[in-house]
Amino acid sequence: MALSRERLRADGDAFMEEVSREFYLVHSGLKATAELQPIYARYARVLGPAALDLVRGEFHDAAPGSEAHRAARLMLEWEVESQTGRALAELEEREIAWEAATVVSLPDGRAFPYQRLAIEIANTEWPKWTEEMSPDPGAPEKILTQPRPGHADLAGMQKYGF
Numbered sequence: 404m405a406l407s408r409e410r411l412r413a414d415g416d417a418f419m420e421e422v423s424r425e426f427y428l429v430h431s432g433l434k435a436t437a438e439l440q441p442i443y444a445r446y447a448r449v450l451g452p453a454a455l456d457l458v459r460g461e462f463h464d465a466a467p468g469s470e471a472h473r474a475a476r477l478m479l480e481w482e483v484e485s486q487t488g489r490a491l492a493e494l495e496e497r498e499i500a501w502e503a504a505t506v507v508s509l510p511d512g513r514a515f516p517y518q519r520l521a522i523e524i525a526n527t528e529w530p531k532w533t534e535e536m537s538p539d540p541g542a543p544e545k546i547l548t549q550p551r552p553g554h555a556d557l558a559g560m561q562k563y564g565f
Contacts, residue, residue: 406457408478411449415481418446422488429499432518437499439492450482450489458482 421442428434443450458479465472488495505517535543550557 406448406453408457408461411454411457411478414446414449415485418442418449418485421445429503430518435500435503437496439488439496443489443492447489450485455482455486 422439425434425437425439425442429437448454458475462472462475462479465475502517506514507517507520508514535545537543550560
């Protein structure tokens with residue numbers, strides 16, 4: 404079957420769905436390692452030189468500023484990005500495997516899996532501000548008079564005249 408724009412779009416959609424699902428499974432912790440290279444291999448026809456030539460030709464043939472030109476540009480960008488992803492798939496798999504296997508040890512002796520580190524380390528500042536920043540009606544015991552470091556308090560205080 405000859406490669407056409409319609410075939411490229413249909414197979415490209417299927418490819419994106421499959422590769423997105425693989426990333427979801429790995430990054431959600433449902434799978435320990437990514438298997439990207441087999442996905443790229445299954446869709447080699449739409450991620451190869453012939454596909455790039457087809458899309459590049461459509462881009463150059465379309466009138467600049469037209470809808471066809473815009474659509475061809477988007478398809479060309481997708482093709483280049485996907486071919487780059489194909490070239491880097493092995494490296495991406497190794498990085499994902501490293502992230503899954505790495506454990507970060509903190510100075511206090513606690514150890515966390517790398518992928519869960521941001522979730523596991525608690526926000527130590529929050530307990531200090533629960534009353535003052537509560538969304539519940541009523542006046543807090545302490546009124547904010549200075550902005551907290553790293554927050555949008557300054558802009559809010561200026562906007563509302565505090």
